[in-house]
Amino acid sequence: MNLSNREIEIILHILRSNNGVTIDSLVKRIGVSKRTIYRELSSIEESLIKLGVQLVKQEGLYTLVGSNNTIEALNNMISNKGSYDDIISPTSRQSSLVCQILLRSDVITIKELSDNLSVSVATVTQDLKAIEPLLNEYKVKLVRIKAKGLTYDGEEDNIRRVISGILSSEINEYEFFEYIDNQKLQSTTTTSYFIKLFDRELLIKSGEAIKSKLSEDLSKLSDSQLKQITIVLAISAMRINDNNPVNNLNDSSNIQMQYKKIASDLYKFFNSNIVEKVNLLELDFLANQIQNMHFSTEENVLSDNYDLELSYNIKDFVKKVSQGYNYDFNNLQLINDLLSHVGSMLNRNMNKLPEINNATLEEIITKYPKLFALIRASWNDTFNAKLARSDIAYLLLHFASEYEKQKKHRYYKILLVCSNGIGTARILESRLKETLPYNNEYIIARINDLKTIDFSEYDLILSTNFLPGFSYPYKVISPLILDNEVEDIRSSLEAIEPIYDKSDESNDLDPLKQLSELSIVTDHSMKLIDYFKVRYLDSNNSSMKEILLNMTSKLDHSIVEDTEMVALSLFKRMEKSPVGIPNTDSGLIHSRSEYVNKPFFGVFRLSNPILIKSMDGNSTNLRNCIYMISPNEIDVYYQKLLGAISSSIIENDNNLDIYQNGNDIEIKELLARIFIEQIKINDWK
Known part of the structure; x- marks a missing residue:
């Protein structure tokens, strides 16, 4: 079998890619036009048939399919062919x-x-x-x-x-x-x-x-x-x-x-x-x-090493990407993953090794060009740090992963109108289940059944026949459904929000464990809510140290063991990084200490504002102190609940307004909603 150097390079690139390669990535790697790549692929396909290897295209990705022996034989033949300069891209x-x-x-x-x-x-x-x-x-x-x-x-x-x-x-x-x-x-x-x-x-x-x-x-x-x-x-x-x-x-x-x-x-x-x-x-x-x-970034909001300024910027960054892409990426796990990744990335930015020729990164950029450009623009708008193309691509991996994960958990209800009999309808249903990345419910109907169906219950209607005069939007597909029709259906589903939310996977979990976790997190939630209170503080002519000591002294001895040591811990935390929330008169005053007996969350409103630094580097007049403390060691349930409170302060202007101006009942109701959402997110249900 005679292969050109270019054909060898294309085959090697496909062999080394676990997920397949796109035409665009081959164009970029080989440095020729799409027409040339298509011609080379056609030639490669004919040559490889003799070895028992197929060149397969699926969902825009080219892969090589064959037995382990035939793929190994191909790899050995190419690897032993020619000199190094023959295979170097x-x-x-x-x-x-x-x-x-x-x-x-x-x-x-x-x-x-x-x-x-x-x-x-x-x-x-x-x-x-x-x-x-x-x-x-x-x-x-x-x-x-x-x-x-x-x-x-x-x-x-x-x-x-x-x-x-x-x-x-x-x-x-x-x-x-x-x-x-x-x-x-x-x-x-x-x-x-x-x-x-x-x-x-x-x-x-x-x-x-x-x-x-x-x-x-x-x-x-x-x-x-x-x-x-x-x-x-x-x-x-x-x-x-x-x-x-x-x-x-x-x-x-x-x-x-x-x-x-x-x-x-x-x-x-x-x-x-x-x-x-x-x-x-x-x-x-x-x-x-x-x-x-x-290097690793602390995810516990009360840790002395927790970077509140970075956390604020990450949430602002995710918000900008979400708005630009018209997709809600505001997921706590994504934010925590980005917090860890970006913290590490910024820490090593001056001493990092350059990264080039990464096929995985190029594939993901090719697949999500709009999202890549948006992430780069949002980064530049949020952070004062220049990133290399590969760094932006790694951020894209996080967002693309979240996007794909959320897509797979979507639930669509699809009506299949088929006049060719139940056998053809079942083949059509099976093909759709294999090719669409969603947990869909398919309802099969005959044309004679249409008068009895409520079409508003369905996200998509597919028919193997034209339906003249039919009043609802529908798509005509062939009984055996072609690849281009699958792509069209996928695009249509991605463009709409499902009517029903049926992403409940909790039935697979141990019910006794679920109940135990639910009991613990509910108990923790109620304690935080019961201890909560809006307190008013006379801060006239007081320093920040004095204000912190005054705030902490208002708490019950069952919560704080040593008032002075906790106040000192809060002050040191404020010195370490800014706590003021930009464009507000609020600040997140927080720390953990061995002198705290149990987690506590509260709000203190000062009679006279005091000047502090905010997370965006500017100065702000602090009047509303959002106060959070905990022992050095707390369980994962308290960590997630306190982290959710912290996130809620920054991610939503309505929440922040309640923390700044709400009374006890209004803020407790907000906390209850936040905790209920955490229970849903973490499957404590």
Whole structure:
């Protein structure tokens, strides 16, 4: 079987994608027109039939289908065909150029680069223009020396991040760890090409060093993170060995000692020539990469580490995306996931590794281009932090996942009007159940039954016959329903809201466990409501410390054990991050302390406002104190209830108005509605 280089590249891309690939992603990866891609796919389809492999298109995604043996045979045949430059894509070729330049200690000519990759000098020149923006983002510059060639200039820590990030993006985790374990390359792939850029001995030593920490210090890292840190360590060892030390770091003051110790332990696996050159800056650089991978954001609203300002911005961000996409993404789980992801992302933003050539991210961008653009615009409108394209794509993954999840839980009632008999109707129903991602109810009707049916009960009406004069909207479909008809039905359902909400999955849960959880959360809810009260406070000529002490002293001793210590904890929390709610006279005063006996929520209204910082960085006059405290350790039910109160303050202007101006009864009723909603969300029912 004779395949062109382009056909090999297309097949490899499809084989490596778990979910299939779109035409648009192939166009972008291969760098040709759609017409060319369609022509290549047609040729590939004919060639693969001889091997017993089918090229299948389903829902716009191309996949390869065959037995395990035939797919493996195809993979082996392609992997062993030709040289590395035959299978390397344009994006990977550009990655190779960066690595070849930055891993050289001397000048390299464009002719040498073109010979290494078996492409023309013009192609290399064009590729160099394409990669310069990435290098500039990390303050690394290509330096062209007339009549000699190319070299580079930049801080060593940035150079290592670029090399490590590119290698991590191009190398497959499975092949990478297989190579470290077996010390040999299994096949000719893009991964094997980039693995050959390492110093073999130093890469193996790096793998051994990382393995020594797997059971303890690095046990929580994912495969991808372990690959990244192994690559960072190997590249660092190579650069140190070539006398390219880290001479400067932007900020190393926040690096924790435990990660410096891990970095020190990892370098002990190398020979004395490298160990002797490892200075404090080298340890800080590696420790910083490890620390970034362990960063997590506190989700407990009462924790001292909880970032209230970030939480406010995340909710505002989600609100903007929801409004722009005309879809309600305001889900507590999504907000918590984003809080964790964005907190980690912003923490490592200055020290992160670049990420390129990620097929999964490109697929999701291709599938949701409008949502991607909206997320980018909403981010720029909310946060004062520039994100790379890949970072926006990771945010898109969160939103797209929530969108797909909510779609699958939708319930539509569909009327099937079929005059061809019950057999044909059942085939039609079965096909729809297989292809539509919803929990639908299908009602089959004959034309003679139409006079007895209330059509307003149905979200969609499908008929295998034309119905002249029929007064309700309907779609005509063929009895065996074609692919394009399925797509049309799916689009129609996505554009409407179901008449009925039947997304109740609680019947699958243990009823005794449900009842127990319901009892606990109901008890917690009633205690928070019973303890609640709006209190008025004389704040004339009082400092913030005095106001906090005065507020806390109003609480019963059963709630607060040591008034002064709790007030001090609240004050320290306010010093750590702003608590004022933007464009209001309210603030969320909160903390947890060992001197608090039980969770408490209340509202204090001051006689005289006091100036504090708000979450948007401006100043505000605080008059309405939304007050929340808890012990250091509380169960998950209290955490979710208190978190729901916190979310309700920011996500809804009507709620905030009640907290600011409502009386005891009005606020208690609001709390009851919030708690009931939490019970529904968490299946405590």
